[in-house]
Amino acid sequence: MFKDRQFVGELISEFIAVFIIVLIGDAVAGMYFLYDPSPYRTAYWGVCIVWGLAVMIAIYVTGAVSGTHANPAVTLALALYRGFPWRKVLPYNAAQILGGVAGAAIVYVLYAPVIDHYNMLHHFDRMHDGGAAGVFFTHPGEAITPLHALVDEIILTAMLLLGIFAVTSEYNTQAPQANSGALIIGLLVAALGGCAGYLEAWALNPARDFGPRLFCFLAGWGPTALPSPGHYWWVPIVGPLVGGVIGGGAFQFLVLPYMPRRRPPSQIESGPGEPAKVEPFPSPDAAPPPYIAARR
Template sequence: MFRNKQFVGELIAEFIAVFIIILVGDSVAAMYSLYDPSPYRNAYWGVCIVWGLGVTIAIYVTGAVSGTHANPAVTLALALFRGFSWRKVLPYVGVQVLGGMAGAAIVYVLYAPVIDHFNLAHHLDRLHDGGAAGVFFTHPGDFVTPLHALVDEIILTALLLFGIFAVTCEYNTQAPQANSGALIIGLLVAAIGGCAGYLEAWAINPARDFGPRLFCYFAGWGPSALPAPGHYWWVPIAGPLVGGVIGAGAYEGLVRPYMPRLRDRAASSEVGPLAEAPTTETGFSGQA
């Protein structure tokens, strides 16, 4: 019974984590997109920092309960490489998407009159023009095709998971302690946005994109959200899932085996340097 109750708590935590990220992140996207002059137009780094802080806050709130995956790409990578239970993968992903929908719904409540004014002023409508859709979900930037965006998302999510696995590695003596790891992961998200966010708004998280996109489908954006122009909807899902596996696998194969404590442990037991030691790492925030 306790196990079932704990699992429910983990699912609630994952829902809350993505809810926080989308509430904070989509709100700053609204500030960036809907106002003229925008307070962020000439200070784009501020948008990236706020998204990163949303991730940091989510980790501090929920990390002790679920580890704050807050991203299906993270959940998949942890199942593949760090022993996260496969039976939990689909429930985690499901509540992450629901958290994204709920976060987008609250952002809509906050900004609905501003969205309507923006669309009216620019002669846009939700259904045909996707007016103000960029507040909620991602799309290719200038000169970027959906296929190129797929490649971008694979690369950027690989970088994200490579960094997360480094920060949460129990053998990494240079990693921050658990209480500061959340801030470093938030800064990693901000750095990815700062260096590549204009390509396709750096989804790097299927729940971050699909949850708000699904909400918008029912909130009047219809085909502008799903399937989206050029049938783009699947790109921010497939790209991060593939990239996450690549990035996590690269860390596990190229860096982790040579960490000092793991190497010393392998040497003391007279086994090869690639021997794996048991790990309790289960989450986005590295809370063991």
């Protein structure tokens, strides 16, 4: 009974985490797209910071319950490399996508009059022109084809997962201590947006893109949301999933085997007044011990 209740709590937590990220992130996208002059047009780094802060807040709110995957790419990588139960993967993904739908719905409630004014001013139509769709979901930037965007998303999400795995590794002696990992992960998201966000709006997260896209399909954007021009809708799903597997694997097989493995001081002989010795991590041929998902 307790286990079922705990699992429901984890799903609610994942829903809330993505809800927070999309609510804050899409809202700042509204500030960027819908106003002229926009306070962010000449200060794009501010948009990146707000997205990073959204991730940080989501982790602080929900991390103690579910570990704040908040991203199907993270959930998949944790199942592959850190022992997260496979039976939880699809329910987590569903909760994450629903959180994206709900977050987009609240952004729409906030910005609906501004969206209508923007579309009227620029003679855009939701159904045919995708007017203001960039507030909610991603699309290729200038000179970027869907195939190139797929490659971009794989690379950027691989960098994200490499960073997340490093920050949350119990063997990483250089990882942030206490609860500052949320801040570092948020800054990582901001850094990726700052260096490559204009390529295709750095989705990095299937739930962050598909949830709002699904909401927009139901809210009047129709085919401009799904399947979207050039059938682009699948790129921000497949790219991050593949990139997450690559980035998580890069840490697990290229970095983790060479990190020190700490044992309790009572298990390691040390001289009087000396700090506890650090035992090297086993060789890559040895089976590594189980890992925690996110400092849980």
